[in-house]
Amino acid sequence: MSAGIRLEGVGKEFPSRGGAAPFAALAGVDLDVAAGEFVALVGPSGCGKSTLLDLVGGFTRPTSGSITVGGRPITGPGLDRGLVFQQYALLPWRTALANVELGLEATRLPRRQRRAVAREYLELVGLTGAEDRYPHQLSGGMRQRVAIARSLAFDPEVLLMDEPFAALDAQTRETLQGELLRIWDRTGKTVVFITHGIDEAVLLGQRVAVMTARPGRITAVLDVPLPMHRRQGDVRSDPEFARLRHQVWELLQEEAPPVAADAPAERPAEPLREVVGVG
């Protein structure tokens, strides 16, 4: 089951201190995500990406405009949307399996079935055998796999991902990007994937929405006509990929030169901290 998301003229203002004019984090954001579509939202830090996600997640209300999921206006958080955060947000006192069960505990599913469904989704993300391990016993990549399984297990209509791979080392990130495409292909979920990496956005999204800051708005939406099989291989050497990548880069460059300049496509590879954590 998947549903589309529609944002119409969405604006979000925050009151500022000392009676100054309110700070506009988002202004006039329009975006139409079709059911089952994978849209990547790329922009520099501070452009309001996370504010947008908070709105779609139902944590805050827009100051203006409307947001609907599957045609229904958003009134708060709900199981029709699954969230994946950069920092995993796993409960450290629960095993991988029990973490995946958490989302199912909000449904009416009986305990035994919850366990079975959770196992199924751990298998989907390739973590069979790690059911009884605690988050601190898992590497960053494995933790994020658990978090993805958790958000898929209760069968939401859309998956909202907030820079889910930004804290991972380059190698792990690349693997998980491929995994995510495979999972998306298998589950047919609508995915909104927020990132500050241009490569990542072009690699994953069927469409890439480019955001710029002050106030946060979507300045362009690009089609990425790369079929799945071309994305799975060494897509970065594909000339089509390079062209699209450059196009997005230019869009970010001309809108906000100083910020885009220090927002490289991929973060420099961190030392293999996460990998060392495996044992």
Next chain:
Amino acid sequence: MASPGLLERPPLPSVAAVGVRPTPRRARAAGRALRRLLLRSTAIALFLLLWQIAPSLGWVDRALIPPLGEVLTAWRELAGNGQLWSNTSASLQRALTGFVLAVGLAVPIGLLVAWYRPVRDFLEPLLEVFRNTAALALLPVFTVLLGIGETSKIAIVVYACFFPVLLNTVSGVGSVDHLLVKSARSLGFGELRVFQKVVLPAAVPSIFTGIRMAGASSILVLIAAEMVGARAGLGYLVTYAQMNFLIPEMYAGILTISAIGLLFNAVLVSLERRASRWRADLSH
């Protein structure tokens, strides 16, 4: 390249194998623990030895500090004629009653105070004042209000135990990772279930730290209260022995107090460990 990073590649056949720690590491850890234990018990052994030798050789006045052997003989006598047990059980009853009451009150109150932000902001300054008022300074107040019987002694133990538990509960709830709460909310859980599934378990280690601190102060405060006015209890035994110049008996009482304190603390530390096992920093 056989880097562990390969584990990130699908499919993942060998994930389970990673969980098995190599045994040499475990053996080495055991060896280290043993050496540490030896080192630590050596200090105690040396101290006890000094206690035996110094009075025997006349380095200190053996009337004021009798050798350990004499103290142990006195201890055996007290144990034999039932005095030791009757006083110990009197103290334990008071300490445990007060301790349990305090924990039973402080944990729920702490959870309520912490979860409702305005209540917390309102009460916290006052609670800080109470906590920093030494319980023993209030002993006269308790005596005036409740007399010198069991009630006032249990009451002062409750007072002394209440605040460490309460404040640690409050801070445990307050320091819950906001992202965990947000992620639970995103699953559509209401306030109560977010509390039950996220906030409470996250606060448990901190609550247990408070409970351990309370355990230590329960005995401390009780002994002092028993020294001031009581007809039974280890504090009473020590003061009574001192007043009648039964010096070995006095030290026997003191040793018993140390032993009980150590034991109580050990029980609480192991409970605390158990409650915070999932914390990565403690489990490695």
